[in-house]
């Protein structure tokens with residue numbers, strides 16, 4: 001099952017539906033126990049709990065209550081616990097009593113040399129950046145102090161993942177029942193996310209717009225079977241680049257060749273350059289001579305002149321799946337009717353600047369709503385590029401993918417992505433799966449190619465086969481999503 005990321009309202013609904021568990025404080029005790037376990041696990045990495053010291057930063061709501069109960073539990077295990085109350089008169093009364101009873105100390109500031117700090121400033125009730133008192137506490141921490149956020153790193157918006165300044169950067173985030181949207185949308189600020197079962201039920205509302213992500217095991221990469229031949233695995237047509245600027249053509253066609261064992265055709269003036277790099281591509285200068293395909297990739301480096309527009313129009317007039325990228329998106333910005341309401345599967349793959357051109361407005365802080373709105377309005381699938389790639393289908397369901405690093409933010413990487421996603425469209429994957437899976441292997445290829453050093457798109461393309469091999473054989477390295485900083 002894909003992982004689903006809830007809004008704050010969905011979380012509150014689920015907690016309310018648990019009835020007595022919420023009213024009796026059971027949910028909070030369970031949540032606090034999960035936080036204490038996570039902090040103890042961090043302390044146990046070096047030396048255990050006894051005699052160690054932990055700080056807790058406590059806000060005005062239940063998030064602070066979780067943190068106080070967690071710190072009380074740690075104090076009972078022999079940890080020296082220090083709390084700063086940001087709003088002393090509003091600190092969770094029962095939590096504060098438990099904390100004091102366990103020997104925890106309330107101070108005006110945290111002492112130096114703490115092993116860990118619990119961020120209980122705000123959770124799903126938080127709005128806006130850290131306020132000055134909290135910001136001062138976090139700014140004063142030793143760099144080696146492990147920060148464990150309760151529910152969310154404070155200063156990160158729960159539903160949009162907007163990272164306010166200042167806000168907390170967590171090494172570990174402990175959340176309850178189900179991950180929140182911010183855990184995906186602001187993944188680099190959350191560190192390792194631990195989901196603790198506190199006994200709340202699934203609040204799924206079938207009509208609600210959902211944000212989900214796929215696990216590595218859910219990426220079912222096309223593998224040829226005994227009855228397959230070169231045609232049954234999908235023929236993708238790439239329209240990209242030009243004789244003067246062949247790079248986009250070579251990268252997109254090369255990615256299409258690499259992504260599946262189906263056939264790749266190319267149409268455009270860079271046909272000789274493409275074939276010299278990839279002799280297996282069947283290339284032609286004109287669409288009329290192209291031959292049949294099962295999906296088109298159109299746009300990277302193709303230009304925006306009248307000839308390009310006419311070519312795009314012809315391709316979009318077909319009943320084939322089409323991936324629209326780069327220059328083709330610029331053309332569509334001026335003429336949305338080219339794609340809006342198109343009956344065949346259509347995948348637009350804008351970066352933030354192209355997205356703003358398409359809609360006439362910046363993406364803004366709420367990327368999920370922005371991409372889902374455009375997909376619904378035009379009846380197409382939209383893949384919004386970024387460290388967290390979002391792929392919205394016309395129903396408003398959004399699949400997110402955290403790239404795990406930003407090494408793929410390099411010229412030509414988008415051409416590679418287009419080639420991968422296009423060949424998945426040609427095999428018959430839905431535009432949303434094609435986009436989301438392409439983003440995942442693309443990100444993994446970037447990690448494999450980089451290993452900590454900058455890469456160009458050629459290196460990314462060269463790492464695509466080893467990356468796909470890991471998904472196709474079900475042996476992805478667990479490091480895919482670990483380096484958050």
Ligand SMILES: NC(=O)C1=CN([C@@H]2O[C@H](COP(=O)(O)OP(=O)(O)OC[C@H]3O[C@@H](n4cnc5c(N)ncnc54)[C@H](O)[C@@H]3O)[C@@H](O)[C@H]2O)[C@@H](O)CC1
Nearest residue numbers: 015027028031060061062063122123124125126127129151
């Ligand atoms: N509702 C429940 O059943 C459960 C809630 N739990 C915890 O409760 C949290 C939600 O608690 P609350 O609804 O009390 O909300 P929070 O504790 O997240 O924050 C609300 C309080 O913080 C203030 N505030 C908002 N933005 C702020 C900012 N930027 N700086 C400083 N203060 C700010 C608000 O005025 C309000 O007083 C969850 O995130 C979770 O940690 C858990 O105990 C599990 C059970």
Ligand SMILES: [K+]
Nearest residue numbers: 119122150152
């Ligand atoms: K928090």
